[in-house]
Each structure stands twice: as structure tokens, then as C-alpha cells.
Amino acid sequence: MQLYVNGQMVEVNSDPDTPLLWVIRDELGMTGTKFGCGLAQCGACSVMLDGKIVRSCVTPLSSVGDAQVTTIEAIEADPVGQRVVEKWIAHQVPQCGYCQSGQVMAATALLKENAKPSRDEIAAAMVNLCRCGTYNVINDAMLDLAGLGANKGETL
Amino acid sequence: MNDHDPTPACDLAGDSPQNLSRRRFLQTSAGVATGALVIGMGIPLQPARAAGAAQMAPGTNVPAFLEIRPDNRVRFLSPFNEGGQGIFTGMAQIVGEELDADPESFIVENAPAGHDYLVVFGKMRITGGSFSTRSSYTTMRKLGALARNMLLQAAATRMNAPIGELTTEPGHVIHKSTGQKIAYGDLAKDALDLPVPDPKSVTLKDPKDFRWIRQPLKRLDVPEKSTGKAIYAMDCKVEGMLHAAVQHAPRLGLKPGVVRNLDEVKAMKGVHSVHKLDGAVAVVAERFWVAKLGADALQVDWQEPSAAEKAKIRYMPADFSTEAFTRQLMETKGDGKEAETHGDLKSAFASAGKTVSATYHSQYVHHAQLEPASTLARFNADGTLDIWLPNQAPEQFQAQIAKTAGLKLEQVNIHSPILGGFFGRHFLYPGANPYPQAVALSKATGRPVKVIWTREQEFLRDPLRPMAAVRFRGALDASGMPVAIEAISACEGPAESLNGHNPNKVDSNAVEGLTGKAYAIPNRRIAQVYVKNPTSLAYWRSVGHSMNDFLYEGFLDEMADAGGKDPYALRLKLLEGNDRLTTLLKAVGELSGGWKRGPFTAPDGSRRARGVAMASPFGSEAAAIAEVSLNAAGKVVVHDVWEAIDPGSIVNPGIIKLQAMSAATLGVSQVLMEQVVYKNGEPEARNYDLYPILPPDRAPRIHVKVVESGAQMGGIGEPPLPAVPAAIANAVSTLTGKRVRSMPLDKLSLAT
Structure with a gap:
């Protein structure tokens, strides 16, 4: 096949x-x-x-x-994916990292379809589980990517 | 941990001679036969020196930890494993500070098993107990300083200059008067060939001169983890490897009897073989999915163990239910064994103005780390065993695996890839680690085998955070101030469940968080009544504190209410004279915009309330405030959690903040939704569908304030958890007017 x-x-x-x-x-x-x-x-x-x-x-x-x-x-071959990875690093998102491939993919898929998602659209798309509790930081990175004025370093 | 380091956590390229010989070289040199040097690429082993060297104190054998490459990159073998807590970066900061090498130039990997790495208080090695940084801080600084001293000695010879005239700047030795400057990478071979100086001979930096410690440096592993390049045990592979999936006995202690459809499963396309194991049947195949289909299809007659066997093992009876067991714990009588006493409880109650009593209980919870357990085992032609497995204690696993496989200790090479979450999951737990299966299957097939537990098999064998029921009673004086408290916990602690129950001792892990509270309640008695569990028990992030601070802080609020006191003001009063905790409690109050209990109406029209709680876990101090409301379905919504955490002194404030958010989130998950339910001896949930963990849409905003009191350094991975469930439950009690005495809140009827 x-x-x-x-x-x-x-x-x-x-x-x-x-x-x-x-x-x-x-x-x-x-x-x-x-x-x-x-x-x-x-x-x-x-x-x-x-x-x-x-x-x-x-x-x-x-x-x-x-x-x-x-x-x-x-992921880094895709310009949107590359931006997501950059922000994931800037916001220091991953902890154990095991869920983060999936988180980065979900973020990239959303932003490829909708470059400026609203907070609600981000919440509807970013539904993957994280046992380390990186949700707040994922949200910060997403708001930053969506141009919704997230703080850029507070959570580091 | 960076993209130009080709050394994989496992032998990814198969039997690549270069990688394999390199691993062996490192292991030999870093192992028990200390003294050998590890330096540069491809430098041969020098056994002559190793042979003469006496065993050095853990954490001092510089070459066992450090390799400085010609390009000035520093490879550091960490005594602690990385599972998201940032320890690889913290270690690079600590060692780099005294070595005078930029932590960003570090490549960090988990060290193999060996005496040199027993740096937890200089005598043991675990990644747990929030011990890593606090137990090894000085040792690891000294290690960096020793290495720097060796580089200076080598430079003195090379530069023909007195060592006293040499200084360093990051990655280089400098001789100012002659303008000479040599990179560490050029000196490393000479330097690390020198005998390691006496640790007492080196002076550590004055903290005011720190360049990297105390800075929020970015974590070294974030780029790899953001691009899928990080390698976990689950991802390890070697040449010729087979895959295995298992079907575990539905209840612990059962043994596989007849496999009714054995021939059918053996005949499935791609199946290599089927094997009966201890408490499981395994299907081995060329690919995992085939093995998994085979294991799921197995029709096994599970046999009850004999009475004699039952006595020796932890056996799960067919009629066990958590509902009945909770009732049993709640109804357990007796005064128990004392864990902490102070004052005169009897007279305090006799002369009390008012007394309060209530029984609280906790629930079993899963670790539920996202990476299910797996193990890859390979027997080598020379009789040695290479084994890759998630673990928090390499030497303990090495000893156990050597026993299981019938090998000598030095024949077992433990590889410890980074952990896809751990939270206490990856210690040695009978029946809960896949390594015996991988070893048996690799032996039986004569090929390397990787066993992966599916989520269903993982949840069937995940050892649980214990359940406890605590009978509280409290006495108030005429002014409503608490003057006495008694807490008797019916519980089996994780330590006694693993190491054997001693009838003369309390398991401190069972009662921590009931004991060690800082409140000035003059008369108190904390005790444990041992009640054996049929389930396997485990350490879970913050261990006994994960439930006990919830239980205690809830009852403290009940006492506050009974005495007509505000719970925040009462805590401040009970902490009078304790500057550290008064500062902390005030800090969290300020962080939340000033204490207000409620109920109050929020700008969005919802009715809300706040709760407060404190905890003193693992050498650190924590205080949390939570704001909650109920949604239309009557479920608790946690809007914000504010937490102040005081670990005494710090290494990386960025990591601390993220660890606090992480632990707080797990606390939210536990109190809202987590509970392992057993019926008829089996867990009801085998996956996240019936054992939900906190999803993003229920995660509160978490605000963290790090307070540095300057007290002795405490832990950070676990301490921010225990105050959070209690703060949320106290807020819910205030909001609903109904006292919350158990978790999870999702299972309670809260709507008013």
C-alpha cells in the first residue's frame, strides 16, 4: 500500500x-x-x-x-509549524514532553486553518490532555500566536 | 540534550558498533570500577588507573560525570532522571556555575547505575521525594569546582604559569599577565587524567557572584520536546527487536491456566509466539499492533492461587469493592499508633468550650502519566543484559533485574530514558513494572523484546495512591480558638505496603500532612490504624501529603466555622510568631488581591467563593487560595488558583514557577475528578474515558509567587500540590454551605 x-x-x-x-x-x-x-x-x-x-x-x-x-x-518544514515550535520554546511549554508532539500538531492544524483564532476557537481546538499541567502555558503560547496579546515571559 | 548530539537514549541505529562501544565504554568507566576517565571522543579506556583507585565518595569522581568535548560542549551524566521537572537543566546550572561553563553548552543524560551517582544525601539515588536539588546541591557544586580545579592544574602546566595566577571565564582558562587563554575543550584530556583533588580543597563561589544559579534559564530539553525528537523508553529500539503485548490477569494474584484459543492466536498473521508469564500472558510479534491484537484475543482461564501462595503475595479477592472498603476504613475503630503528640489532649477536651468531630476520607488515584510503562530487554553475546526502562531508581532496578535474570550486577546495563511523566509511577513495585516480562520474553525468544503496556493493561497494574479515612476531633476554647486536635487515620502507607508492615511503627508516608502542621494548636495527637489494602499501593506526587493536607485543612475550616472565625484570619492567628509562614500566607493573600471568602457575586453574575489552605511538604512551605463557582450542571468550576511557595532558596525561578503550576494542576485534577473505583475485584476504568484526568477546559488560571525565605533548601516537584485540593474544597464548602469531606467533587451532589 x-x-x-x-x-x-x-x-x-x-x-x-x-x-x-x-x-x-x-x-x-x-x-x-x-x-x-x-x-x-x-x-x-x-x-x-x-x-x-x-x-x-x-x-x-x-x-x-x-x-x-x-x-x-x-513540523519545522511548515512555516506555521515552525512558528508554533518557536513559541513553544519561547513560552517554555513542554514539561515531560510526551503529549507535546500532539499539542504542537493541534496548534499547527488550527493556525493553518485560521491564522487569527479567537480565545473560544483556541479552547475548542486545543483539547489534548497533558498530565504535567502545561495548559496555562499552552494557552499563553496560543494567545501569542493568535496575536491576542498574551504576556510573553511571565510564565517562564 | 540538543539536536547535534547524536548519542541516543537507546541504540537507535541498531547494533551500531560506534554507539554501542561508546555506551559500554561510558558504563565501564562510570560504573563501580571507578577512577577511569571519560574524555573526548574515542579516547581508549585506561584500566590501569581504574584498578588502583579506591572507591571514591559519591559525587566526587569527576570523570564519571563529566566529559568536555573538543568543541567545548560539556556532556554531563545526571544522577537524576528528567521527567518534566527540569532537573537536567537545574543540574547544568549548578555544575556549570562552579565549573564556569555555560549551562547552555551542556548535553545532559541520565547516568548509568553506579556507586558514584548515589548523591542523595551522599548515600542513595532516587529521582523522587523532591530530593534531587536539595539533597545534592552542595555535592554537585563541589563536583563542578573539582573539575574546574583540574582544568586549572592542566592549564598551569600547559601555560607554564603558577596556578594562583589563573582565572576562568565561561569555558576558558585565562592567564591575564601573559594574555594566554585556553578553551576547556583543549585542556580536558590532560585535566581529567589528573587525580581528582580532595573535595575539601576546593572553595565554592560566594552566592553573590552567581552567574547562572538563581536565573530563570530556559530548559535544555524544550526544543527536542517541541519537535518530537525526544526519546522515551517507549521509543527505544534495537536491531532485531520483537514487540510484545500482554494480557494481565484481571485480578492481582491470579495465574494463567489454559489458553483456550492458543492455536488460533499463534496462527494469527505476524504472531511470533505466545508465552505464559507471572500473572499475564504475552503475545510476541514482529510489530506491536499485531502483538496487541493477539493479546486482546487471548482467552485465558485464570486460576486462583493456593492459600499458601495467597499468604505470600498481594492478592485481590473477587468480592473487593472500593465502596465497601471506604466504609470499612470509615468505621475502623481504635486509637492507633501515635505519630505525633503534644500537650494534654484529655484535659484539653475535658475543659473545652466546644468540640467538633468529623470523619474525612480520600480515594485511590492513578498516576496516569501519559507514557504507559514499557521495557526493552536485550541479552548480548557476552552474557550481559542491556535494558531500557522508565525508572526513578537505576541501582534498585539493576539489583532486582540481576536477581530476576540470574546475572551479576555488573552484567546488567540499565538505560534510563527520559520519562513521559512519572509522579511516583516508576519505582520498583511488585507486579507493576514490565521488566520481568521483557527479560523473560527476551530469554525465551533469544531476541531483543520490547514490551509495551497498553493503557488498559497499565491501569490494571498501576499501583495506587492509598486511601485513608481520618477521624478528627477538635476542641475550642471559650473564645472559639482551637486548643486541641486529634486525627486518627485508618490507612496503609505506601512504604509499609512495599517494605512490610512493622506493627510497632507508623508509616510516616501514611500520616505526613496530618503530622508536621505548623499551627500552634497546643494539644494534639496524630495516629495511624493500619488497615491492609488488597490493591498495590504506590508513591504518588506528594505522597501522603497529597491526601492528608486536604483532610486536615478541611477540618481546620470546620473548627474555624465552629468558633466563628474566618479561616484565613484563624490561620494567621495560629501562625503568630512564625515569620516564615506568616509572610507566606500574607503573600498568597496579596497575590489573590486581598483575602475575601465570600460567597460573593462575580462580575459575570456567577456566585463564587474562595478557600485557603496550607501545607509543609518535603522541606518547603506552600499556601494556596482558590476561587470556585458551580456551573449549571452543579459541577465545580475552579476559576483561579493563587499559590505562594517558599522552598527556602532556589536554583531556577522559571522552573519553580512551572513546577508549581504543574503540581497545582494535578491537585485540581485529583480534587475535581479522580477516583479509582473497584467492583468485584476489578477496576471499573481501564482508560481515560472512565478515569478522566483534568482536561484543558477545566484548568484554572494559576498564579504563582515564589517566596525565598532563605531557610534550608526544600523540594519543589511535589510541595505545590497538597494545599490546592484543600483550598478548592474549602471554597466549595463556603459556596454551598455543605462541608466537603471527600474527593472527587464531581461525584458529590453539590447543587443547592
Whole structure:
């Protein structure tokens, strides 16, 4: 089966029912996308399919088709993704970091669709779980990215 | 931790000779046979010196910790693991300060197992107890100073100048009068070949000259963690590796009997083999998803252990329920064993103007770290075992794994990748770590095996924060001031659950937070009645404090109400003469814009109230205020949490602030929504759907004030947690007029 991942076509042989997450991690060997729950609860496995956020742990390989898969490994190749990463660093967002690939993907997908999201739109899009409690700092980074005048250093 | 360091946390390139030999080299040189040097790339081991060297005091063998590369980058092997608490950066600041090397030039990794790294109070090594910085601060500063001294000695020879005329600036030795300047990277080989000086011979910097300590330096690992490059145990892989998934026994203690569909599972496409293990059946496959499907499909006849076996293990009976167990704890009688006493309780109650009594209780909670447990094991041709696993105590795991695998200690190479959250999850817990499975499966298959626990299997074996019921009674004098308090906790502490219960002793982890309160209540008695749990128990962020300060501070508010006192004013009164805590309580009051209890109407029209609570955990002091309302569904909304935290003295104020926000958030999660429920011996929830953790839309704004009293340095990873659940519960009690005596609030009927 052919799959388009991070701008490249790759041949994969996992069973079509295999969740995209495990194709990415085991078959393609890219471990930036994380396994947290396997039930679309936490969002650690978030990737983009044609620019839209999906939870790869419940996305069967067979449903991907010709869609372009973007994983965290290619995040800095995307100008929006690059800005998100810059702000994630500026606001010192990650703690343990395990959920942050998914958080960065969710932020990038939102900003690609809507460069100036409102506070409510940010809240509606940024729903991934974080056990370290980085929610306040994620919000600061998002307000900063959306130009909503977040403080830029208070939470450092 | 930066993108141009190619050294992976695991052997990512497979059996890459360069990486593997490098790991071995480091381990040998940094291990028990101390004294060898680690320096530069590809410098051969010098066993001659190692052989003659006596065992040095932990934290002094410079070459076991530091490698200074020709490009002036400093590779530092940390005795503490990084799991989001910022310790890799803190260590780089502390060592870099005295070494005079920019912390930003540090590459930090977790050190292998070895005597040199037992730097927690100079005798042990765990990443836990909020011990890391406070227990090793001076040792690690000295380590940096020793390394700097060795560089100065080498430079003196090279420059042909007296050592007394040499100074340093970041990364360089300078001889001012001749204008000579040599980079550390050029001196490192000579320097680290010198004998390590006597630690007493080096002088530490005057704190007023600190360049990096006390600064909010950015964390070294943030770029990697923002781009998916950070490697966790879950991500480790080696050449020829198989994957394994398990199906655990539904109840602890059961043993696998017949696998009814064994042939069917074995025949599944991609399945390598099926194995019965201790309390589990594993499916091994070339890919994890196949293994997982196989493990889920297994139809296992689980067998009850014999009575003799039951006596030796922690066994979960088929009729256990948390509801009944909570009742049992609440109804447990007895005065218990005393953990703390002061004054004369009996006469205080006899002469009291008024008495109050109530029974409070806590709940079991999960660690629920986002990275489920996993372990990768590989037996090597020379009989050694390489093992990659999330852990908070490498030497303890090494000893246990050596025993399990029938190997000598030095044959077990422990690799400790960074942790995808830990909160106490990754200590040695019987039945709760996947390493015995990985070792057994690797042995059985003759190939490296990585075992991953799915979230469902993780929640089935995650050891829990204990549950406690505490009977309180308090006495007030005629003016309404508390004069006596008694707290008797029916509880099994995590330490006694792991190390064995001693009938003559109280588990201090069971009662901390009931004990050690700073309030001047002259007559008090804190005691524990031991009640064994069938569940596995664990340390959970802030341990006993995570529940006990909630329990105590709630009852203190009840006493305040009974005496007609405002809870904030009462606490100030009870802390009279205690400058440190008076300052702290006032600081949180100011941070919140001035204490107001409510209920009051907020600008948005909602009815709100505030609560206050304090805690003295792990050598630090904390005070929190929370503001709450109820939403239309009667659920608690926490709008703001203000917290003042005093760890005595600090290393990185930015990290402290973020740790306070992190711990406070976990406190919010616990008090609002977390509870492990068992029915018929099994946990009801196996994933985040039925065991929800705090989602972003319920996270309050958290405001942190770091107060530096100058007292002895305390911890920071855990101390900001315990005051928060209590402050929220006290606010809810004020708002609803109904006293909250248990968690989680989501399970209580609060609507008025």
C-alpha cells in the first residue's frame, strides 16, 4: 500500500486495519508521534491528514488513502509549524514532553486553518490532555500566536 | 540534550558498533570500577588507573560525570532522571556555575547505575521525594569546582604559569599577565587524567557572584520536546527487536491456566509466539499492533492461587469493592499508633468550650502519566543484559533485574530514558513494572523484546495512591480558638505496603500532612490504624501529603466555622510568631488581591467563593487560595488558583514557577475528578474515558509567587500540590454551605 507521509510516498505493508499510529511508529520508525491511550482520549498521537488534525491511534491505515500525512517530524518544514515550535520554546511549554508532539500538531492544524483564532476557537481546538499541567502555558503560547496579546515571559 | 548530539537514549541505529562501544565504554568507566576517565571522543579506556583507585565518595569522581568535548560542549551524566521537572537543566546550572561553563553548552543524560551517582544525601539515588536539588546541591557544586580545579592544574602546566595566577571565564582558562587563554575543550584530556583533588580543597563561589544559579534559564530539553525528537523508553529500539503485548490477569494474584484459543492466536498473521508469564500472558510479534491484537484475543482461564501462595503475595479477592472498603476504613475503630503528640489532649477536651468531630476520607488515584510503562530487554553475546526502562531508581532496578535474570550486577546495563511523566509511577513495585516480562520474553525468544503496556493493561497494574479515612476531633476554647486536635487515620502507607508492615511503627508516608502542621494548636495527637489494602499501593506526587493536607485543612475550616472565625484570619492567628509562614500566607493573600471568602457575586453574575489552605511538604512551605463557582450542571468550576511557595532558596525561578503550576494542576485534577473505583475485584476504568484526568477546559488560571525565605533548601516537584485540593474544597464548602469531606467533587451532589 502506498502512503504519503511528510511529502514523500512510502510503501507500507501493515494490515489495512492497523491504526496509522503504529504504521508511523513501527513500520516507518518515526517515534515523534506518541501512544498514550489508543482510544482517541488523550491526543498524544495527533497528526495531520491533508492539514486536518486526526488521532492516528483510531485512524485505520485503510482510511488514509491518498491523503497527505504530516507528522511532528516534518513540523519545522511548515512555516506555521515552525512558528508554533518557536513559541513553544519561547513560552517554555513542554514539561515531560510526551503529549507535546500532539499539542504542537493541534496548534499547527488550527493556525493553518485560521491564522487569527479567537480565545473560544483556541479552547475548542486545543483539547489534548497533558498530565504535567502545561495548559496555562499552552494557552499563553496560543494567545501569542493568535496575536491576542498574551504576556510573553511571565510564565517562564 | 540538543539536536547535534547524536548519542541516543537507546541504540537507535541498531547494533551500531560506534554507539554501542561508546555506551559500554561510558558504563565501564562510570560504573563501580571507578577512577577511569571519560574524555573526548574515542579516547581508549585506561584500566590501569581504574584498578588502583579506591572507591571514591559519591559525587566526587569527576570523570564519571563529566566529559568536555573538543568543541567545548560539556556532556554531563545526571544522577537524576528528567521527567518534566527540569532537573537536567537545574543540574547544568549548578555544575556549570562552579565549573564556569555555560549551562547552555551542556548535553545532559541520565547516568548509568553506579556507586558514584548515589548523591542523595551522599548515600542513595532516587529521582523522587523532591530530593534531587536539595539533597545534592552542595555535592554537585563541589563536583563542578573539582573539575574546574583540574582544568586549572592542566592549564598551569600547559601555560607554564603558577596556578594562583589563573582565572576562568565561561569555558576558558585565562592567564591575564601573559594574555594566554585556553578553551576547556583543549585542556580536558590532560585535566581529567589528573587525580581528582580532595573535595575539601576546593572553595565554592560566594552566592553573590552567581552567574547562572538563581536565573530563570530556559530548559535544555524544550526544543527536542517541541519537535518530537525526544526519546522515551517507549521509543527505544534495537536491531532485531520483537514487540510484545500482554494480557494481565484481571485480578492481582491470579495465574494463567489454559489458553483456550492458543492455536488460533499463534496462527494469527505476524504472531511470533505466545508465552505464559507471572500473572499475564504475552503475545510476541514482529510489530506491536499485531502483538496487541493477539493479546486482546487471548482467552485465558485464570486460576486462583493456593492459600499458601495467597499468604505470600498481594492478592485481590473477587468480592473487593472500593465502596465497601471506604466504609470499612470509615468505621475502623481504635486509637492507633501515635505519630505525633503534644500537650494534654484529655484535659484539653475535658475543659473545652466546644468540640467538633468529623470523619474525612480520600480515594485511590492513578498516576496516569501519559507514557504507559514499557521495557526493552536485550541479552548480548557476552552474557550481559542491556535494558531500557522508565525508572526513578537505576541501582534498585539493576539489583532486582540481576536477581530476576540470574546475572551479576555488573552484567546488567540499565538505560534510563527520559520519562513521559512519572509522579511516583516508576519505582520498583511488585507486579507493576514490565521488566520481568521483557527479560523473560527476551530469554525465551533469544531476541531483543520490547514490551509495551497498553493503557488498559497499565491501569490494571498501576499501583495506587492509598486511601485513608481520618477521624478528627477538635476542641475550642471559650473564645472559639482551637486548643486541641486529634486525627486518627485508618490507612496503609505506601512504604509499609512495599517494605512490610512493622506493627510497632507508623508509616510516616501514611500520616505526613496530618503530622508536621505548623499551627500552634497546643494539644494534639496524630495516629495511624493500619488497615491492609488488597490493591498495590504506590508513591504518588506528594505522597501522603497529597491526601492528608486536604483532610486536615478541611477540618481546620470546620473548627474555624465552629468558633466563628474566618479561616484565613484563624490561620494567621495560629501562625503568630512564625515569620516564615506568616509572610507566606500574607503573600498568597496579596497575590489573590486581598483575602475575601465570600460567597460573593462575580462580575459575570456567577456566585463564587474562595478557600485557603496550607501545607509543609518535603522541606518547603506552600499556601494556596482558590476561587470556585458551580456551573449549571452543579459541577465545580475552579476559576483561579493563587499559590505562594517558599522552598527556602532556589536554583531556577522559571522552573519553580512551572513546577508549581504543574503540581497545582494535578491537585485540581485529583480534587475535581479522580477516583479509582473497584467492583468485584476489578477496576471499573481501564482508560481515560472512565478515569478522566483534568482536561484543558477545566484548568484554572494559576498564579504563582515564589517566596525565598532563605531557610534550608526544600523540594519543589511535589510541595505545590497538597494545599490546592484543600483550598478548592474549602471554597466549595463556603459556596454551598455543605462541608466537603471527600474527593472527587464531581461525584458529590453539590447543587443547592
